[in-house]
Amino acid sequence: MPEPGMFPPTRQAALERLAGFVPAAGRAYVEGRNLDPGPGEPGAVSRLSPYLRHRVISEAEVVEAVLQAQGPAGAEKFIQEVLWRTYWKGWLEMRPSTWSRFLETRDRQQEGLADWRALADAEAGRTGIEGFDDWARELAQTGYLHNHARMWFASIWIFTLRLPWALGADLFLRRLVDADPASNTLSWRWVAGLQTQGKTYLATRENIARFTGGRFAPSGLATEAPALVEPAPEPPAGLPSAAGTPPPGPFLLLATPEDLTPDLGGIDPARAVAAVVTPDTRLSFGEAARQFVAEAAIDAADRLARRVAGPVTLLDHLDVGSLVAAAQAARVRTLVTPYAPVGPTAGALAQAARGLEAEGLRLVQVRRDWDTRLWPHAMAGFFAFRKQIPALLQQERSR
Ligand SMILES: Cc1cc2nc3c(=O)[nH]c(=O)nc-3n(C[C@H](O)[C@H](O)[C@H](O)COP(=O)(O)OP(=O)(O)OC[C@H]3O[C@@H](n4cnc5c(N)ncnc54)[C@H](O)[C@@H]3O)c2cc1C
Known part of the structure; x- marks a missing residue:
C-alpha cells in the first residue's frame, strides 16, 4: 500500500506542488531530471504525474506556469516532457485497438x-x-x-x-x-x-x-535488447468526433476519474443544476490509484459544490440506474461530462450513454481544446510532433 502523504489528493496540493516546482523547471530540471536520487530524496522532477493523470491540474496550466516563470527557452525541456503525455494520449486515441490488443x-x-x-x-x-x-x-x-x-x-x-x-x-x-x-x-x-x-x-x-548516484550497479544484465515483434498497429484514424459543447439548457454535470476539474475544460459548473462525481473503483487499475481517486473525488465534489446551483453527490458506481435517478431528481434530460480518452472510463461511458439513451436521456462528452488541438498531430513519431510544439503552443496561448 502506498505511503500516505506522498501525493495529497487535492487540487490545492497540486497547485502548491506546481508553485514549488516552477522556479526549478528550467536549468535545474534539464541538468537533474535524469538522476533518480531514490525514494524520499529531493529530486529535480516535478512529481505532478498523478495530478496530471486525473486532471486535478491540467497540462495547459502547468505549461503556462512554467512558461511564465522560465520563458520559452528555459521551459523547453520540461514542456517537451509534458507533451510526451499529450503525444501518447493522442497516439492511442487515434489507434484504440493498441489498447484492446494490449489487454488481449x-x-x-x-x-x-x-x-x-x-x-x-x-x-x-x-x-x-x-x-x-x-x-x-x-x-x-x-x-x-x-x-x-x-x-x-x-x-x-x-x-x-x-x-x-x-x-x-x-x-x-x-x-x-x-x-x-x-x-x-x-x-x-x-x-x-x-x-x-x-x-x-x-x-x-x-x-x-x-x-542513481552510485546507489546501484547491477551485474548480469542482458547485453543485447532484440526487439520484440508484433503485427504493426493500425494506421491512425481521425479523432473520434465526440467533442461536444455543453447544451444551452440546464444539465447534470458528471465528473469521472479521467478529469476531476471539469471547469477547466469548457464546462461551466455554474450552468449545471446538479453534479455527480464518481470515484468508481472499477475505473482505476490498482489500489494506489483507487485511493488517490477516492479522495480526489471528494475534493472535486467540494470544489464543485461552491459553483453548481444544486446538489453535488458522490456516486460509488457509474451505473445507468443511478445516473437516470440523478437526472430525474435534477429534472434534466442532458448529462455533460469531460471527454474520456481510451481506457476503462471511456468504455463505461459508452455503455452508460446507450442505457441513458434508452431512457430518453443524452450524455454529452466535452473534449478539452488542448486535446482537440494537439492530439491530431500524433500521427507519426514524437520527433515530428515535437517540431510542431512551438507553433501549437503559440496558438493555444493566443486563444
Ligand atoms: C515503462 C514506463 C511506464 C510509464 N507509465 C506511466 C504511467 O502509467 N503514467 C504516467 O503518467 N507516466 C508514465 N510514464 C512516464 C513517466 O515516467 C512519468 O510520467 C514520470 O516519471 C512522472 O514523474 P514526474 O511527474 O516527476 O515527471 P516530470 O519529469 O516532472 O514531468 C512532468 C510531467 O510530464 C509528463 N511526462 C514526463 N515524462 C513523460 C513520459 N516519458 N511519458 C509520458 N508523460 C511524461 C507527466 O505527466 C509528468 O507528470 C512511464 C514511463 C515508462 C518508461
Whole structure:
C-alpha cells in the first residue's frame, strides 16, 4: 500500500506542488531530471504525474506556469516532457485497438505463463538483481517510480528476466498512482521495440550507476535488447468526433476519474443544476490509484459544490440506474461530462450513454481544446510532433 502523504489528493496540493516546482523547471530540471536520487530524496522532477493523470491540474496550466516563470527557452525541456503525455494520449486515441490488443496480450501471456514463480519473484523484488528489486519494492510502497527507474525496470523485465512485457505493463498499471493506459502501455511498447519498430531500450550497469548516484550497479544484465515483434498497429484514424459543447439548457454535470476539474475544460459548473462525481473503483487499475481517486473525488465534489446551483453527490458506481435517478431528481434530460480518452472510463461511458439513451436521456462528452488541438498531430513519431510544439503552443496561448 502506498505511503500516505506522498501525493495529497487535492487540487490545492497540486497547485502548491506546481508553485514549488516552477522556479526549478528550467536549468535545474534539464541538468537533474535524469538522476533518480531514490525514494524520499529531493529530486529535480516535478512529481505532478498523478495530478496530471486525473486532471486535478491540467497540462495547459502547468505549461503556462512554467512558461511564465522560465520563458520559452528555459521551459523547453520540461514542456517537451509534458507533451510526451499529450503525444501518447493522442497516439492511442487515434489507434484504440493498441489498447484492446494490449489487454488481449496480457490475458494470453497470463494463461500461457510457464514460470509463475519467476513472475512472483519479479513483482515482489526477489530476483537478486540490485536496483530492480529495490524499484519493485519502491513501486509497491509509494505507487511511484522516477522515469529512469521505470525505463530500467521495464528493460530488465523484458531483456534480462525475459518475462512477458504485457505482464510488466500490467504490474505498473496495478501499482502506479499515475497508472495511465496511454503513457504506460506505449512506454512499455517503446522499451520492447514494439512502438518505434526495431528500436529498444537497453538498461546498462554504467547508466544505472551514473544516474542513481552510485546507489546501484547491477551485474548480469542482458547485453543485447532484440526487439520484440508484433503485427504493426493500425494506421491512425481521425479523432473520434465526440467533442461536444455543453447544451444551452440546464444539465447534470458528471465528473469521472479521467478529469476531476471539469471547469477547466469548457464546462461551466455554474450552468449545471446538479453534479455527480464518481470515484468508481472499477475505473482505476490498482489500489494506489483507487485511493488517490477516492479522495480526489471528494475534493472535486467540494470544489464543485461552491459553483453548481444544486446538489453535488458522490456516486460509488457509474451505473445507468443511478445516473437516470440523478437526472430525474435534477429534472434534466442532458448529462455533460469531460471527454474520456481510451481506457476503462471511456468504455463505461459508452455503455452508460446507450442505457441513458434508452431512457430518453443524452450524455454529452466535452473534449478539452488542448486535446482537440494537439492530439491530431500524433500521427507519426514524437520527433515530428515535437517540431510542431512551438507553433501549437503559440496558438493555444493566443486563444
Ligand atoms: C515503462 C514506463 C511506464 C510509464 N507509465 C506511466 C504511467 O502509467 N503514467 C504516467 O503518467 N507516466 C508514465 N510514464 C512516464 C513517466 O515516467 C512519468 O510520467 C514520470 O516519471 C512522472 O514523474 P514526474 O511527474 O516527476 O515527471 P516530470 O519529469 O516532472 O514531468 C512532468 C510531467 O510530464 C509528463 N511526462 C514526463 N515524462 C513523460 C513520459 N516519458 N511519458 C509520458 N508523460 C511524461 C507527466 O505527466 C509528468 O507528470 C512511464 C514511463 C515508462 C518508461
